Amino acid sequence: xxxxxxxxxxxxxxxxxxxxxxxxxxxxxxxxxxxxxxxxxxxxxxxxxxxxxxxxxxxxxxxxxxxxxxxxxxxxxxxxxxxxxxxxxxxxxxxxxxxxxxxxxxxxxxxxxxxxxxxxxxxxxxxxxxxxxxxxxxxxxxxxxxxxxxxxxxxxxxxxxxxxxxxxxxxxxxxxxxxxxxxxxxxxxxxxxxxxxxxxxxxxxxxxxxxxxxxxxxxxxxxxxxxxxxxxxxxxxxxxxxxxxxxxxxxxxxxxxxxxxxxxxxxxxxxxxxxxxxxxxxxxxxxxxxxxxxxxxxxxxxxxxxxxxxxxxxxxxxxxxxxxxxxxxxxxxxxxxxxxxxxxxxxxxxxxxxxxxxxxxxxxxxxxxxxxxxxxxxxxxxxxxxxxxxxxxxxxxxxxxxxxxxxxxxxxxxxxxxxxxxxxxxxxxxxxxxxxxxxxxxxxxxxxxxxxxxxxxxxxxxxxxxxxxxxxxxxxxxxxxxxxxxxxxxxxxxxxxxxxxxxxxxxxxxxxxxxxxxxxxxxxxxxxxxxxxxxxxxxxxxxxxxxxxxxxxxxxxxxxxxxxxxxxxxxxxxxxxxxxxxxxxxxxxxxxxxxxxxxxxxxxxxxxxxxxxxxxxxxxxxxxxxxxxxxxxxxxxxxxxxxxxxxxxxxxxxx
Amino acid sequence: xxxxxxxxxxxxxxxxxxxxxxxxxxxxxxxxxxxxxxxxxxxxxxxxxxxxxxxxxxxxxxxxxxxxxxxxxxxxxxxxxxxxxxxxxxxxxxxxxxxxxxxxxxxxxxxxxxxxxxxxxxxxxxxxxxxxxxxxxxxxxxxxxxxxxxxxxxxxxxxxxxxxxxxxxxxxxxxxxxxxxxxxxxxxxxxxxxxxxxxxxxxxxxxxxxxxxxxxxxxxxxxxxxxxxxxxxxxxxxxxxxxxxxxxxxxxxxxxxxxxxxxxxxxxxxxxxxxxxxxxxxxxxxxxxxxxxxxxxxxxxxxxxxxxxx
Numbered sequence: 001x002x003x004x005x006x007x008x009x010x011x012x013x014x015x016x017x018x019x020x021x022x023x024x025x026x027x028x029x030x031x032x033x034x035x036x037x038x039x040x041x042x043x044x045x046x047x048x049x050x051x052x053x054x055x056x057x058x059x060x061x062x063x064x065x066x067x068x069x070x071x072x073x074x075x076x077x078x079x080x081x082x083x084x085x086x087x088x089x090x091x092x093x094x095x096x097x098x099x100x101x102x103x104x105x106x107x108x109x110x111x112x113x114x115x116x117x118x119x120x121x122x123x124x125x126x127x128x129x130x131x132x133x134x135x136x137x138x139x140x141x142x143x144x145x146x147x148x149x150x151x152x153x154x155x156x157x158x159x160x161x162x163x164x165x166x167x168x169x170x171x172x173x174x175x176x177x178x179x180x181x182x183x184x185x186x187x188x189x190x191x192x193x194x195x196x197x198x199x200x201x202x203x204x205x206x207x208x209x210x211x212x213x214x215x216x217x218x219x220x221x222x223x224x225x226x227x228x229x230x231x232x233x234x235x236x237x238x239x240x241x242x243x244x245x246x247x248x249x250x251x252x253x254x255x256x257x258x259x260x261x262x263x264x265x266x267x268x269x270x271x272x273x274x275x276x277x278x279x280x281x282x283x284x285x286x287x288x289x290x291x292x293x294x295x296x297x298x299x300x301x302x303x304x305x306x307x308x309x310x311x312x313x314x315x316x317x318x319x320x321x322x323x324x325x326x327x328x329x330x331x332x333x334x335x336x337x338x339x340x341x342x343x344x345x346x347x348x349x350x351x352x353x354x355x356x357x358x359x360x361x362x363x364x365x366x367x368x369x370x371x372x373x374x375x376x377x378x379x380x381x382x383x384x385x386x387x388x389x390x391x392x393x394x395x396x397x398x399x400x401x402x403x404x405x406x407x408x409x410x411x412x413x414x415x416x417x418x419x420x421x422x423x424x425x426x427x428x429x430x431x432x433x434x435x436x437x438x439x440x441x442x443x444x445x446x447x448x449x450x451x452x453x454x455x456x457x458x459x460x461x462x463x464x465x466x467x468x469x470x471x472x473x474x475x476x477x478x479x480x481x482x483x484x485x486x487x488x489x490x491x492x493x494x495x496x497x498x499x500x501x502x503x504x505x506x507x508x509x510x511x512x513x514x515x516x517x518x519x520x521x522x523x524x525x526x527x528x529x530x531x532x533x534x535x536x537x538x539x540x541x542x543x544x545x546x547x548x549x550x551x552x553x554x555x556x557x558x559x560x561x562x563x564x565x566x567x568x569x570x571x572x573x574x575x576x577x578x579x580x581x582x583x584x585x586x587x588x589x590x591x592x593x594x595x596x597x598x599x600x601x602x603x604x605x606x607x608x609x610x611x612x613x614x615x616x617x618x619x620x621x622x623x624x625x626x627x628x629x630x631x632x633x634x635x636x637x638x639x640x641x642x643x644x645x646x647x648x649x650x651x652x653x654x655x
Numbered sequence: 656x657x658x659x660x661x662x663x664x665x666x667x668x669x670x671x672x673x674x675x676x677x678x679x680x681x682x683x684x685x686x687x688x689x690x691x692x693x694x695x696x697x698x699x700x701x702x703x704x705x706x707x708x709x710x711x712x713x714x715x716x717x718x719x720x721x722x723x724x725x726x727x728x729x730x731x732x733x734x735x736x737x738x739x740x741x742x743x744x745x746x747x748x749x750x751x752x753x754x755x756x757x758x759x760x761x762x763x764x765x766x767x768x769x770x771x772x773x774x775x776x777x778x779x780x781x782x783x784x785x786x787x788x789x790x791x792x793x794x795x796x797x798x799x800x801x802x803x804x805x806x807x808x809x810x811x812x813x814x815x816x817x818x819x820x821x822x823x824x825x826x827x828x829x830x831x832x833x834x835x836x837x838x839x840x841x842x843x844x845x846x847x848x849x850x851x852x853x854x855x856x857x858x859x860x861x862x863x864x865x866x867x868x869x870x871x872x873x874x875x876x877x878x879x880x881x882x883x884x885x886x887x888x889x890x891x892x893x894x895x896x897x898x899x900x901x902x903x904x905x906x907x908x909x910x911x912x913x914x915x916x917x918x919x920x921x922x923x924x925x926x927x928x929x930x931x932x933x934x935x936x937x938x939x940x941x942x943x944x945x946x947x948x949x950x951x952x953x954x955x956x957x958x959x960x961x962x963x964x965x
Binding site for chain 2: 578598599600601602604634
């Protein structure tokens, strides 16, 4: 007889195996270049449909040849067979080829293990809730196929599905324990910079008119915010991002470029922020934007670890944000800055020569006023000259773009106003710069969502007594943009769906789904080394080498396995007998070595016992009568009497 | 137990005594027959000819004070022969229904498996609904109404086996079997059974029988016994030897019969003894063996002893 592991598998088994393999490969195929994904899928399909006859006719080394072919294909796509992308691709491709040499149950088992691995590896491509759900589903499919093949297709479909699901459910407590306790690495192993992800959201490189207007069409989430105690009014929710200082007549650029030498300069001579008024503590869960700057409520007074305040009062992370990042911050809504660098202030007065003469002339007329009155005069001028707020302003083409905007079209979006206002203030002799970021937020349950469409630009001016202060010229043109958000301030057809005011129910549904995503980000994806350390400290674990850690890990595992074992024992036990039958058991034990057969009635047993022990006949008869009354007659008096009678009866044989 | 029911019980015991005088040495079977009647069930007597099946049925009807009719089932028996016919009566210028032998209280259907399925199924409605429908008109049968059917298990030629649906309508199947030597000698020595039969006197009336049946409904059935009954029923359903297990109707019948058994012993509650007394007679004809297509009362008994009493 052949051992079971050498049992040949049937064609239908192979089809099930192929189906489960397809499910576990699917998320990986989505990540491949289209030509590679299609060819691997085609190979998988052909191998699954191959009949036993056709397999037998294939040359002996066909699986080696096919393996070499897919390796070449994967190398073609990635120029490597290791690393995150190439490694996963070659593992998947070879798993597919493995189908060709799967003949016995032993081969199937090997392939099944690979499929479990592939199902889990799908989370390398992303860790959204639906991706985790898919990983569970493909694991379920692999389990289903495993049970079907191992048990020779004897289980009905429903029962197999049920027991496969149960296996997954039973694994969940252990998964949770390991999730909480297993040492986290400072950064995930797979956080190798990855060429495919483009930078999204605000640009830190430059700001030209239209750069923010284009973002209005993007309703994707930029970040989510949870305030610890209370949230500030929406009109004060200015989320500070990149600051721009150099203007060339067309676009605004930051003071320092992104290269390493200049980067170091950003943290020299940092001014000090002195906050006033209420402190708002909050945490931001930032979507990956592949930039190093972070966003913070204006003005940040507490900076998270792993990040620094730049001399432009911008919070910059030590690393590029390539995955969801959770940061803890606090802010105060009024502030002054001290120790501002004189060089920086000078730089904030520079204007391109010979450009925009009309605007300069206008601004020069305010130059004699005190600084605050210059700002007021500028805002007043904007307010009184028929400016309008629109997403589709006429394109500025002339050399003097600020003049063209201020004196010809008078239609623009926030970046037009921020840029023109900063220009005028500089011309009027007041240091000014442009700050970009987001303004406003949408409340959903207990947190706030900020979308790309909330992107905004405003102006900052410098006063000798208070330092850098925010001035938002857009507020003068369209106050509702600031107080009520972008959705109420412009024509809805120009807006993406989630920013509009119609179809409330569908939007509500999506907001409800966002609550799930937010919770997932907070508790699953955001559970990083720092949070793990905090949690483990509470459990008395200081480091992973301590005995406390081992105690929790091993104790937890034992507790879970032990409770499963206890539950199984409990399930397999017959229900606890009622009082009457327990007492009757005692009576039977007194008559040892006689015993009652399971299907013997009390009376039949009594008759036998009376014949065996005539001297106890009276006891036996009375006890049997009481037992029948207590157990079947619901006679409450019989039970105590039975107990007494059994106690009084002597043992049949003295030990 | 009220004095009335005590008196009724006494009368039933006297009736049972009379039965035991006429069918010698079959006390347990007589008890089961009484239980069947008290539980409002129909009886199936299965045995070889000449062991007193007909005598027993007749005696049962007589001592219980019930009207009795006997129909010999043959292959040419038509439903109308059993149920009755409508005949045009010239004097009344209308059809008049002439009730058949089924309009009685105890119907002895002798050799039921000799009749065609059509006639057997005519009996089916009568047994299940206590009514017959002829020419679209429904006529109620007298109450109480019992069918005692006999069949010969050996002579299979020229017979139509009762379908399972019909077998399920018989509460109990009883076997008489040959009397033991002592009883047989007494039979041989004694006077003719016909004479004994004609000397029997009714011990109670049809009304009293119904009162007894109502009394029986008061018997207690504790939870552990329901557990036991359910365990037995599910054992028959899980056993792969049988083409199908016991129906819910059978389980209900078992409950009724157990109560009747307890009542006949002047007990106020059912005990496992009652279940074990009845189960083989109740399950025997319902459990058809998959392999042979026949039933075997001993297998039902075996199965019963394989189930633990909870």
